[in-house]
Amino acid sequence: MTTTYRWGNIMCLAIPGKIKKINENQAIADFGGVYKKISLGILNGVKVGDYVLVHAGFAISRVKRREAMDSIKALKELKEAVRDEQN
Amino acid sequence: MNKIKLMEVCGTHTMAIAKSGIKAILPESVELVSGPGCPVCVTSQSDIDKAIAVSGIKDVIIATFGDMMRVPGEKESLAQAKSRGKDIRMVYSCMDALSIAKDNPKKRIVFIGVGFETTSPTVAATIMEAKRQKINNFFVLSCFKLIPPALYAVSNSDKVKIDGFICPGHVSVIIGTGPYEKFAACCKKPCVIAGFEDTDILVSIKRLVEMIKARSYKAEIEYKRAVTKNGNTKARKILASVFDVAPGQWRGIGIIEKSALKINKRYASFDAEKEFDIKISATLPKKGCMCGEVIQGIIYPNECKLFKRTCTPRNPKGPCMVSSEGACAAYYRYGK
Numbered sequence: 228m229t230t231t232y233r234w235g236n237i238m239c240l241a242i243p244g245k246i247k248k249i250n251e252n253q254a255i256a257d258f259g260g261v262y263k264k265i266s267l268g269i270l271n272g273v274k275v276g277d278y279v280l281v282h283a284g285f286a287i288s289r290v291k292r293r294e295a296m297d298s299i300k301a302l303k304e305l306k307e308a309v310r311d312e313q314n
Numbered sequence: 315m316n317k318i319k320l321m322e323v324c325g326t327h328t329m330a331i332a333k334s335g336i337k338a339i340l341p342e343s344v345e346l347v348s349g350p351g352c353p354v355c356v357t358s359q360s361d362i363d364k365a366i367a368v369s370g371i372k373d374v375i376i377a378t379f380g381d382m383m384r385v386p387g388e389k390e391s392l393a394q395a396k397s398r399g400k401d402i403r404m405v406y407s408c409m410d411a412l413s414i415a416k417d418n419p420k421k422r423i424v425f426i427g428v429g430f431e432t433t434s435p436t437v438a439a440t441i442m443e444a445k446r447q448k449i450n451n452f453f454v455l456s457c458f459k460l461i462p463p464a465l466y467a468v469s470n471s472d473k474v475k476i477d478g479f480i481c482p483g484h485v486s487v488i489i490g491t492g493p494y495e496k497f498a499a500c501c502k503k504p505c506v507i508a509g510f511e512d513t514d515i516l517v518s519i520k521r522l523v524e525m526i527k528a529r530s531y532k533a534e535i536e537y538k539r540a541v542t543k544n545g546n547t548k549a550r551k552i553l554a555s556v557f558d559v560a561p562g563q564w565r566g567i568g569i570i571e572k573s574a575l576k577i578n579k580r581y582a583s584f585d586a587e588k589e590f591d592i593k594i595s596a597t598l599p600k601k602g603c604m605c606g607e608v609i610q611g612i613i614y615p616n617e618c619k620l621f622k623r624t625c626t627p628r629n630p631k632g633p634c635m636v637s638s639e640g641a642c643a644a645y646y647r648y649g650k
Contacts, residue, residue, distance in 0.1 A: 240326055240510075241432070241484045241540075266409060268439040269549040280487065280540050283379075284407025285436040287549065288487040288540045308520075 241282035243290050246275050256281060319345045319475060320522055321468065321611050323461065324482030325352030325639025326510055332644035334512040336519075344523060347474070347611035348641035350464045350564065351482050353429040354381045355609050355633045355640050358563040361457040362633075363387045363594040364587075365426045368455060369395045369402055371590060375418060376402040377411035378426040384636045388595065408440040408454075415444070415452035424586045427456045432484040434458040434575055435549035438556035441577070441584050455586040456577055459562050461485050462493040463573035467564070469501040473612045478522035480515065481507045483537040488553075490545025494533035502531045509537035556581050565633070566606015605632035608641050615645040622646065 244256030249267065256265045256279065263281075267273050270286045279286035322328055328348045331337060337346055350356050366387040369376045376392065383393040383404065396402040401421075405411050408425055415423040427437050437454060444452045461482060468476060481494055486507040494505040504525035508518035518536045525532065535541045553575070562574025577585040586592075603625070604618040615621050615634065625631040627646055634640035 241487070266407075266436075266439065268443070269435045269552055270546060271548045280484070282432055282484060283436045284409050285439065287432065287435075287484065288542075288546060291539050 241280040241287055243278050244281050246273060246277045246279060246286075249273065249275055254286070256286070317343050317345060318477045318523060318526055319347060319611075320478050320480060320519060321347050321349040321476045322480040322508075322515075323349040323351040323465065324480075324485070325355065325637065325641075326484070327480055327482070327508065327515065328352065328641050328644050329639055330510050330512065331515060332648040334515070335648070336512060336515055340519070344519065346480075346519075347476070347614070348608065348644075349468060349479070349611055350567065350609045351430065351461065351485075352609065352634065352637050352639040352641070353433070353459070354385055354637040355605060356459060356464070356564050356567075357385075357428055357457050357633065358565050359388070359600075360563065360594060361428075361455075364592050365455060365457075366390065366392060366395060367592050367594050368424050368586060368590055369400045371422075373421050374401070374590075375414060375421050375423045376400070376426065377405045377408075377414055377423055378402065379428065380404045381637045381639070382426055382428055384630060385633045386600065386631065386636075408437045409443075412440050412444055412449065412452055415449050416447075419451060422451050422453060422589070424453045424455055424590075427454045427458050430459055430461050430482070430485050431488045431553070432482075434557065435488060435546070435553045438552045441556050441581050442552065444584060445581065450583065453584055453586040453589050454577065456557070456575055458557070458575040459564070460559070460573050460575070462489070462497060463562075463570045464564065464567070465494075465497050465503075465505075466501065467567050467570050467573075468610055469497070469503055471610060471612075473607075474610060476503065476611060477526050478504045478506070480518050480522065481505045481533070483507060483509050483514075483541065486535070486537070486541045486545065488546045488549050490541070491533045491535060491543050492545075498531045498533045504531055505533040507533070507535045507537050507541050509540070566609055600631055603632040605634040605642070608634050615642040618642070 244258040248255040266285045278290040280288045411425040506518040557575035558578045559572045560576045607613045630636040634642035
């Protein structure tokens with residue numbers, strides 16, 4: 228997993244995974260083909276199929292697809308602004 | 315226009331910025347400095363010495379995140395203690411430490427709790443789980459710290475003037491925008507909560523510069539795909555039910571009021587500081603090490619006399635060179 232470096236995990240890093248299965252407070256999440264058991268103990272309302280950010284074995288937030296697309300749009304705008312400035 | 319100095323508070327941002335080479339493409343008028351958001355780096359020498367002291371107690375297993383392993387203590391690091399045969403284990407999650415406790419009922423397991431609001435709720439939830447399962451050989455040495463009080467400390471410092479803050483993405487997942495809105499209005503410093511891709515950071519820098527130019531002192535979320543205005547209320551509730559806010563000792567900065575988390579009375583039986591009589595001798599800062607100045611953005615890592623000379627990732631003298639999120643490690647690896 229990307230969180231594991233030579234000396235263990237980077238502390239504030241969280242990586243997105245897709246919820247595959249839920250059993251009470253625990254879930255199986257898919258991290259690009261690697262399945263791992265995670266805890267849902269500190270996040271409300273997680274459903275199968277949701278993308279969540281996982282930090283130190285806990286889901287801490289749901290990742291929103293629409294907002295992720297907004298970031299891509301912002302990048303495009305930034306590129307255009309840089310190009311305009313150069314011209 | 316005058317030079318604009320922005321601080322990336324979070325260590326993960328420091329690493330992302332160094333790796334991407336963002337600093338090289340910024341206009342000369344925009345400067346980026348690292349801040350107090352690398353958990354290991356801000357942990358005081360006395361807390362590190364406490365962790366190492368506990369590892370010397372008989373029948374104790376230390377469980378810790380990997381970053382803490384090589385931080386030099388007064389005499390040795392946890393990694394060196396481990397090489398002398400002490401039972402010190404790296405874990406990915408605090409829950410793993412709880413499993414070790416269940417598997418070793420005759421030993422006392424101490425989890426070294428280092429980090430910010432991203433990590434502390436996961437530890438609070440684990441302590442609650444330990445209580446529910448009546449596991450009585452599991453303890454936490456809480457060195458947890460809070461980000462907003464550190465922003466005020468940096469902002470009020472007369473040693474450095476920061477114009478705007480790139481705020482940590484995953485701390486903000488938990489705390490939301492409220493604390494930054496207050497800070498931005500009160501100290502007249504714009505804040506942008508940023509994601510960890512190169513583009514997130516560039517967009518955040520752009521927004522900060524625009525806000526500084528417009529004298530707009532607000533807190534904005536750039537990392538909208540993960541952060542909401544209200545943050546994770548359940549995580550904060552769990553945090554508040556296990557921990558009390560207390561004064562905290564920060565490396566280089568000193569004591570900041572209401573900036574640390576200590577286990578409260580209800581969960582006192584899980585508090586390593588109450589369970590063990592931890593004795594450490596008075597701790598002196600490492601000679602010549604300037605990690606304290608680095609984490610406040612007062613100096614760049616290469617301005618420290620030890621940097622690259624006696625302090626290297628292989629033989630680190632201070633935590634900023636040890637931690638994979640440390641500013642010195644990032645400078646060493648990727649240059650400016």
